[in-house]
Amino acid sequence: MRTSRDLPSPGPGPRRTAVVFDLDGTLVDSEPNYYEAGRRVLLRYGVPGFSWEEHERFIGIGTRETLEVLRREHGIAAPVDELLAAKNREYLALAGAHTEVFPRMRAFVDLLHGSGVPMAVASGSSRAAIDAVLAATGLGGRISAVVSAEEVAGGKPEPDVFLEAARRLGVAPERCVVVEDSAPGVQAARRAGMRCIAVPYVPGAADDPALAGADLLFPGGQGEFDARRAWRWLADSDRTLRRTTR
Known part of the structure; x- marks a missing residue:
């Protein structure tokens, strides 16, 4: 290179x-790491099938703002701070392995x-x-x-x-x-x-x-x-x- x-x-x-x-x-x-972290968290909270095309809507938008929209759209009962902490844990594990x-x-x-x-x-x-x-x-x-x-x-x-x-x-x-x-x-x-x-x-x-x-x-x-x-x-x-x- x-x-x-x-x-x-x-x-x-x-x-x-x-x-x-x-x-x-x-x-x-x-972005691949953020997508995978979000997909895992949504699946854990009962939202399967989160696609890359859905993820693309939020590129350039902050993580909290993204989760606020997804929480509202999918009717997730958990507070956004809980979702944010969960996504950050998933992302940090992925980012530490490869970015x-x-x-x-x-x-x-x-x-x-x-x-x-x-x-x-x-x-x-x-x-x-x-x-x-x-x-x-x-x-x-x-x-x-x-x-x-x-x-x-x-x-x-x-x-x-x-x-x-x-x-x-x-x-x-x-x-x-x-x-x-x-x-x-x-x-x-x-x-x-x-x-x-x-x-x-x-x-x-x-x-x-x-x-x-x-x-x-x-x-x-x-x-x-x-x-x-x-x-x-x-x-x-x-x-x-x-x-x-x-």
């Missing part, structure tokens, strides 16, 4: 920008880290789940701040996780660029006043108007994402921002 060290230099990078990554479906391919980092995203992280660009993760997952994935994949040492939707008032598409990530990084929102895979995430980034790179996880999702509103869109998802192109766009966007804010 090629890493950023094997690639030609992409040229000068951004000077004042911080990058805030969504985690699931953006940095790592954790894939998207190779082209790892190359992008390497480029940013090598240039000293501060990075954060802002996710709808629980803090325990985020920490477990970052530790298991080796990404944790390169991330300066982590925010879970558990720690803020509203999950995506509300901007709260991104605004809190900017606060923890000590960077103004307009100086931040979000990397996202879902429409709710792109909406949250725009509401936070941040620029956004969209790399859709779900095939065909690039047609969603919210994703089309991203500043840089890779319609083909991870297979089309280009770390050097994203890097050059960051540098150009940063120079434009500096000129307009002088």
